[in-house]
Amino acid sequence: MTKALISIDYTFDFVADEGKLTAGAPAQAISESIAQVTQWAFDQGAYVFFAIDAHEGNDPFHPESKLFPPHNIIGTSGRDLYGPLADFYQQHQADPRVFWMDKRHYSAFSGTDLDIRLRERGVDTVILTGVLTDICVLHTAVDAYNLGYQIEVVAPAVASLTPENHQFALNHFKHVLGAKVVNEQLEEL
Template sequence: MRALLSIDYTNDFVATDGKLTTGAAGQAIEQALVAVTKDYFQQGDLIVFAIDGHDPNDRYHPENKLFPPHNVIGTSGRKLYGALADFYQANQADEKILWLDKRHYSAFSSTDLDIRLRERGITELCLTGVCTDICVLHTAVDAYNLGYRLTIPENGVASFDEVGHTWALNHFKNTLGATIG
């Protein structure tokens, strides 16, 4: 069984005026990301929207020292971007759709994601979204360490750092054994 993890494809990470935007790089993957999402949905696979949720007043969260406030809970910046938002809006009530709030880079860190995947018999994950070299990378490493097989569509991930993006794609393939599609 397989699942798609759609990571942080939100207004703050993708829109031109987003608080921590990948800009054109993130916008360029929209059609491919939506296409793979629809394909997984039509095949009956689980789709997990793993989305950062931050409180800028949380003085203990390390990201608040590293990055400007982004994906703040209750703001439009935390909403899905573009056509992915339309897909979610139309299908959010379906049992194959799961929204997962996350506080750290990895979708597995301090969440029940692993339990939810295992109770459904899922052994293979496809990772899409942003940023390739931050949240997608940390999720991929945790997934690998938990024994999941990984697929990462090259045209379904993006970053604001092209060098980091390329490095992460190589790391997925050469260190984590992921299939890069």
């Protein structure tokens, strides 16, 4: 079994208090966990993909422009990784197992070559972390399911705006997508 951890949108704009579309305290609370899980997966030999929103400023044609304020604008600090996850990336970005991928839509698979890169490396299982549990993480999981990947979600390394939204997505991962939802022990991955 070959695994890849996909770290989704854990950036300044989605996490910091002054971020443009922040999840605030729930996202900040997973800062240490998401960094630890990423380092652990990397140390176990997994590939690490950073799938990060990349939007153009003043793009009235993007569907999200009608739903959300401008966020993760290309060329701004809003796209910088947040907390100790940024340290992991700085330390390992030159490693051939670590990738940065821009994405325009909720899912890390939509409009990207993520599926091709995973298949080239023989990946059959994706470990999902990041924000928001019920939006970008969920949409990535649905696409992974439809593409035939095994899915693992690390509950302490994903966050949403509300506990209800978070729990809905965790239930959906487990009961609709057949994902393994890991709550505490990394050894379960």
